[in-house]
Amino acid sequence: MGLKADMKILVVxxxxxxxxxxxxxxxxxxxxxxxxxxxxSTAWPLIEKANKEGVPYEFILSDWNMPKMSGLDLLKKxxxxxxxxxxPFLMITAxxxxxxxxxxxxxxxxxxxxxxxxxxxLKEKIDKIFNS
Amino acid sequence: MASATNFIEFSxxxxxxxxxxxETMVFxxxxxxxxxxxxxxxxxxxxxSVLGLSGELTKGGDTIEYRAMLVLSWPYExxxxxxxxxxxxxxxxxxxxIADVGGEICNMxxxxxxxxxAVMGYSSNMAIPSIIExxxxxxxxxxxxxxxxxxxxxxxxxxxMELCYAEF
Numbered sequence: 001m002g003l004k005a006d007m008k009i010l011v012v013x014x015x016x017x018x019x020x021x022x023x024x025x026x027x028x029x030x031x032x033x034x035x036x037x038x039x040x041s042t043a044w045p046l047i048e049k050a051n052k053e054g055v056p057y058e059f060i061l062s063d064w065n066m067p068k069m070s071g072l073d074l075l076k077k078x079x080x081x082x083x084x085x086x087x088p089f090l091m092i093t094a095x096x097x098x099x100x101x102x103x104x105x106x107x108x109x110x111x112x113x114x115x116x117x118x119x120x121x122l123k124e125k126i127d128k129i130f131n132s
Numbered sequence: 133m134a135s136a137t138n139f140i141e142f143s144x145x146x147x148x149x150x151x152x153x154x155e156t157m158v159f160x161x162x163x164x165x166x167x168x169x170x171x172x173x174x175x176x177x178x179x180x181s182v183l184g185l186s187g188e189l190t191k192g193g194d195t196i197e198y199r200a201m202l203v204l205s206w207p208y209e210x211x212x213x214x215x216x217x218x219x220x221x222x223x224x225x226x227x228x229x230i231a232d233v234g235g236e237i238c239n240m241x242x243x244x245x246x247x248x249x250a251v252m253g254y255s256s257n258m259a260i261p262s263i264i265e266x267x268x269x270x271x272x273x274x275x276x277x278x279x280x281x282x283x284x285x286x287x288x289x290x291x292x293m294e295l296c297y298a299e300f
Contacts (some may be wrong), residue, residue: 014238015236016229016232017215017218017219017230017233017235017236018220018236021157021218021219024219024220037154067260093243094239094240094242094243094244094265095243095246095247095258114243114244115153115157115239115240115243115244116134116152116153116156116157116240117156118156128192
């Protein structure tokens with residue numbers, strides 16, 4: 001694996017099942033430093049806190065549809081702040097419509113993955129984000 | 133009453149999406165069996181995931197409203213095996229750890245089906261999935277909808293896909 005195994009990663013999804021699947025996949029790829037949040041609204045304070053402590057998250061994987069703060073709103077919030085303008089952000093969604101991709105790209109997403117996906121596809125998306 | 137042609141056409145993306153979701157995330161192939169009309173509200177499974185969908189169908193210059201629901205039902209044994217495969221841990225009883233597995237599967241199927249439905253002229257608004265658990269539980273179908281049940285075989289056991297659909 002070209003990327004460092006202890007890269008600080010935050011997985012954001014309201015469904016515990018999906019968080020566990022993504023964590024398992026990231027583990028298969030070789031990543032070890034993974035934190036979870038169950039909504040954009042719980043992810044944001046974690047992101048801010050980690051940054052204040054000098055150990056910011058280096059990669060965010062977030063679901064799109066969440067009840068309190070969507071992945072899109074979390075992305076917009078991050079891109080609107082100087083600190084998180086360039087934090088790699090992979091958007092995960094169950095909805096495969098083209099319109100969603102356009103919206104996410106306009107908001108500054110680093111890449112986009114549609115459920116269902118395999119660990120191999122996730123790895124390819126991560127490689128694209130960090131090698132482009 | 134929905135036209136039979138529209139119902140058949142409407143159901144195809146869900147079957148294709150279910151096959152894709154199970155092959156990718158559950159590592160098993162699905163074998164859909166012959167569909168049949170379902171008259172009873174009693175589920176054939178012990179765990180059901182239910183997701184509503186509504187929108188408009190634009191076809192041949194006409195626009196009609198439709199309402200639909202996707203239900204996936206699993207006997208406990210199948211549900212535990214599916215959850216175990218998806219989460220890479222062994223589960224032998226129903227608990228909070230696997231309570232949203234069915235909902236996530238339903239969500240992915242509906243999300244994938246939406247793309248094909250859009251190509252066919254269906255606009256669609258997805259609801260949030262809910263789970264019903266317990267032997268012989270009942271499912272409340274939207275009034276006026278026709279319910280079709282598709283038994284599905286897999287290496288993890290039998291499951292059931294139900295689709296109800298109505299045009300207004």
